[in-house]
Amino acid sequence: MSGAEKNFRAANVDIIRLDGAEKHFGAVRALGGVDFHVGPGECVGLVGHNGAGKSTLMHMVAGTLAPDSGKIGVHGGIEDNYSVSRAQKLGIRCVFQELSLCPNLSVAENTRINHASLSGLGWRRRAATLITAKLDEIFPDHGISAWDIVGDLSIGRRQMVEVARAFTVTQDRLDLVILDEPTSSLDAHTAGQLLAFVRRFVAAGKSCILISHVLGEVLRNADRIVVMRDGKVVVADAANAFDRDRLVTAMGGAEAHRGTMTETAKAEAGPLRVRARPARQADGKELVARAGEIIGLAGLAGHGQTDLLLAIFAAAQRIRPGIEVTAPVALVAGDRQSDGIFPQWSIAENIGIRSLARLRNGLLISPQREAELAAFWQQKIGIRTPDMNNNIFSLSGGNQQKALFARALGSDAEIVLMDDPMRGVDIGTKLEVYDLVREEARNGRTFLWYTTETEELDNCDHIYVFKNGRIVANLTRDELTEEKIIQSSFGDAA
Amino acid sequence: DTSGKKIAFSNNYAGNSWRQAMLDSYGIVTKKAVADKIVGAADIFTTADKEVPTQAAQVQNLILQGYDAIVINAASPDALNGAIKQACDAGIVVVSFDGTVTEPCAYRVVVDFKDMGKQEVEQMAKFQPKGGNLLEIRGLAGTSIDDAIHAGILEGVAAHPEFKIVGSVTGDWDQTTAQKAVATILPSLPDVVGIVDQGGDGYGAAQAFAAAGKPRPTIIMGNRQDELKWWKEQKDKDGYKTWSASIAPGVSSLAFWVAQQVLDGRKDIPHDLLVPYLAFTQDDFEAALPKIKEGGVATHEYTQEDALAAIKANIK
Amino acid sequence: MILVKSLAGKPWVWSFLGALLVWLATIAFTGGYGAGGMVTAALSLAVFTVIVGVGQMFVITLGPGNVDLSLPANIGLASAVAMKVMAGSDSMIVVGLLAALACGAAIGAVNYLLIWALRIPPIIATLSASFIIQSIDISYGRGLQIKPPPGFADFTNWQILGVPVLALLTVLFTIGAAIALQRMIYGRSVLAIGQNIRAAWLAGVNVGRIRFLTYTLSGALGGIDGALLAGYFRGANVDIGNEYLLASIAVVVIGGTSVAGGKANVPGVWGAALFLVLLLTMLNTFGVSAGVRLLLTGLIIVGVITAAGGEKAVR
Amino acid sequence: MTAASLDTTAKTSAERGALARARLLRGLLPALSLALVLAAIAWLNPRAISYFGFSLMLNLAIPIALATIAQMFVIAGNELDLSIGTFVGFVGCVTATWLKDAPLIGVAILLGSIGIYALLGALIHLRNLPSIVVTLGMSFVWQGLAILVLPKPGGKAPDWLLATMSFKPPFIPFPIIAALLIGLVVHFGLMRTSYGVILRGSGGNPAALKRAGWSLLRTKIVLFALAGLFGVLSGMALIGITTSADANIGNGYTLLAIAGVILGGGEFVGGRVSPIGAVIGALTLALAASPLLTFMHIPPDWQVAANGAILIIVLAARVLISRKER
């Protein structure tokens, strides 16, 4: 069979097929000739290191970016003028990595944006019914009203809305939904609900592309896994042909070393760094962190962990009742769009902002020292860019997050607050950052680490579990098990 | 008898020396009138920035307040007509001055601005008999006073073909704006023998010429203290000659007396009262100068008798 | 060629280009007559716009909604304060300048107080403040023109080889402002706040203090400008700052500063100020009527900004 | 301020309920300010609270409300219109001249000027220009045109317009009916229709809208055309009340309109606007700036200051509530 014939046959059954897709952003080659296809009724897992080109590829599938060269075919026909609306007509939807909701509109109104047919009399009611039904179906206990203004929702809930919206159907067909890191802001419980739904969806004959840096999710839920590296597809194979180590190796991460548990919990010591009682805490429980400790904040997403971190951050500047902070703090934002990134600035400037005082030479900020700081951290946590003077948005999502880490770790802060900071960070980097955090902790830094990924808690010395804005459990690392956390998260508040 | 009547003064701007002198004159005359129980009350209402709609709203509110008469220096001759008509319909006497209104039911204390513009050129002809180039500084664009003075100047130039207007800038009756406008046109301007303007801008023009190191032309002045003082300095230096004219801010007090007289029941007062503008010549300006406040404007307050005489002069 | 390319990337080039074109058009009209004089006049007049423009630029850079509408009233009051304190005496010049500076700074501080303590949007806070300042000015200065001391008046007109000394000093000041913007913690903080106030706070920027400083700085520059204007125009006057309401905003935005905040440009303020003065020169020289003058002013501003084009959106 | 965009992430449904209440309260703030001003007026001059009183006090608020709505459309798309004041003046001049003397030409000019607004929207989008500069330039253009149309004050409003603006319905004064009508019509159009959602979304997250396949060029054109339309209505209403025109008549409306939008709970970025709030904001401004001031009998020197002080007090009253909500 000649290549062309093979293509043709495959094209007949494929929902989408890209041949030789290339994309350059200035000097950066984001995609270097990628062949990619999705068949009906399959869930394709897409993995790769930060900046591998996954999102760029998905933008092409969704019609939001045109390839520099290469062909796109949908349902067997070649698309010459492929666009968002065309993709929509052909039944292809995308949940983008950076959330695409309008914060000033309600959930129902945001649903309307994706459905041209939701118009005329009674459209609001129809939109509300549509999205509520889908939310009920995917996330049974979501607690979101169709009339909630999206800006008032937590980032997790926003992600739920956006995911549910992608699965709603009105007049256009729906064959393929792209989920670009859909679980990055969801806690384990909700992520489980979503993935279960995806399996049902695929079982019903529809297709899905799942991008995630939590390799377990991909391994468990995908039928076929495509691994990308530096803008190319390096391996594509049935999911059951992979295991975690093979994936990591294919992605180019050195090896999946897990040195976490080797250290023993350190002896009680170190001066007090933070003592904080959540505003709604009725009993005497409080969070205590000492120099050199890594403290985990666990529980379901949005139960007061971020609030406490912000309160501690504010208390470091101005005295607040109930919170004691004894050293400078820095914060690594998880919601990088609204809490972290300075969009007009270069990567180097974004890193330097927390350390301006130290970058000075006399009265003036020294560009040289700023560049040195940036270069040091680029090398240390591997920020993938040809030039740290490029705009921060030229980085892939995970690399932006690394820059925020560099900002905090490169500062003089003795206490580092981390607000679910690993959103969108690839597995290789995560492991490096874990090591880094432990190393910094050994040197006396204190970390307060809110995370929605239970695995990460293994790195902590102490874990506080939150529910409804209160601390409900205080576990040491030895006591830590997944069940314990889930039990505390769902059990009645003490 | 008007001792129980209340008269309101609606003003739209207070930020320059002319308006301050206007308010002063009005205050002096009306305080006395209230003390003498000639009228019951005479209140002053000022809005900001010469805004037409704001002043229209103010007039409407004065109607609601139950005033018997409104004395007004209007931000626009026509655009306040709606509000003025409402006032008249509510039985309120309206007397306008300086910024007069065209609504027929109102009284107008008018200065013949067109004649003032014409006189400027006539006077210029005396100082510069050989004629030559003139620079014109105009007032706030789109206003009737600017239009009238400009028309008078054009008429004057038509009657004196030896003069030619070679440049025209907008000074907004404001020294700063005028000086800036003149400064920008000066480098490219051919030599001029004189400047015709609208008052309040002569001093700024003089400064602009001095700053650019250009020879000083004959500048028609506008009765402000700094203008007259500069005139005197120049005269003492080399016998410099010019002429100065402007509407007297004290006309506000005349408008007040007109309102009082109409309230008193006089039916014979014409709706258009012409009063002379205040002019100074080479012979009399020095006598007036010491009487003007530092930084102020030459004025003239009307007593009730003056007012009666002025009204009489207008009854044919 | 490379130089041209790198220049074209700078947002401020366009305002200088506009100024140059307008100047060339004017001297083409006069046949070269008065070319130097025009530049001198433009420099002397642009100074005043540049000084307040720089203050306004820092405020606008704080982010959407931040603007200082109290500058005109502030300039008016400060001019009166300066002239009254100087009282026509050369020995009091410095004291008068300091008084104007203090008066302006106080106004700026009060502006921020309204914004911060009462949470009033800056645009309304500064507008309300300007009404109050106007009243204070009227009752303090009584609308009278108070003359500057001769030494001060001469200083504002002082030229060396046709270049106004005040313009030279202002160039030095703007170089300082540019350095403060890009190379000092203060400037960086302003830029950070303008891009994302919450992220700035979380990155350790002292948001409250920087915003306070910025409004105070804008006020202080307005104060100094008032004193200088009173010197140059030979007298304090309530209206003396009126045109700077629009002009201060115009030079900032025409000069390439982003109204969305977080991106500022000092040289552009100079270019835009010169452009506006030379535009006035051109239209006055052409001798067009007020209506046509306004019309052309508007069309040329729109034309220049369209030619310059906007910034490329990031991702 | 951007304070409202600093949405602290909401957690439990109870907290979201609190947020919803806070939002409701914030929505009611403009009405509260208006009530405050009205109460002060009623106290100072009970006579003003009557059919006649409201007709007089509020009729000049109608053009302000219309101009505020125009500005609101522009702000909804994250832009700012510095030319609305002089545009209203220009429309006024055309209304008092062409529209009366040669209605067809007059209508054509007014439609053409709405078209220019639409073109500006397109230009701003296509060239990615800062709207503030473009509209600043346009403010000179409109004022120049106004002076060319009407070199000195004058002209006269068409009779039908005069009749409309002096309409005296039974029981409820015309300005109140007009304000309600404007507020409700625009509220329905922008907040309730399906395309209104797209318009507001274009201010909330333009990238998201584009990703969903909507044309941002079109939303910008529509928003600017609507601003032009309401600017035209404002100019006509103004001339219907003043009866004749003046080239400088609208200059103050630019700032008033911006202040009205903000007072009504709108924000400069993020597509957060409220038509009803904007109308209420405009009424509040109109009442606070003139009737309240006139009735207070303040010494002339301090009347302008009182204008500012009233604005501050009206807004500061909101802080008491906003503080709690924090």
Ligand SMILES: Nc1ncnc2c1ncn2[C@@H]1O[C@H](COP(=O)(O)OP(=O)(O)OP(=O)(O)O)[C@@H](O)[C@H]1O
């Ligand atoms: N708008 C842009 N301008 C410049 N470079 C870009 C742009 N968008 C993407 N890139 C570059 O293209 C490459 C691929 O980025 P992409 O976002 O597709 O990565 P990704 O695989 O999705 O990574 P992540 O897991 O971090 O989301 C990166 O090197 C990134 O820096």
Ligand SMILES: Nc1ncnc2c1ncn2[C@@H]1O[C@H](COP(=O)(O)OP(=O)(O)OP(=O)(O)O)[C@@H](O)[C@H]1O
């Ligand atoms: N708890 C918070 N959550 C989110 N943002 C906050 C919080 N506290 C402060 N901010 C941000 O910081 C801005 C200024 O706050 P604030 O006036 O407290 O500043 P500050 O840096 O503490 O200044 P200073 O201590 O000098 O008064 C706020 O408008 C807000 O954007």
Ligand SMILES: [Mg+2]
């Ligand atoms: Mg990505």
Ligand SMILES: [Mg+2]
């Ligand atoms: Mg602080």
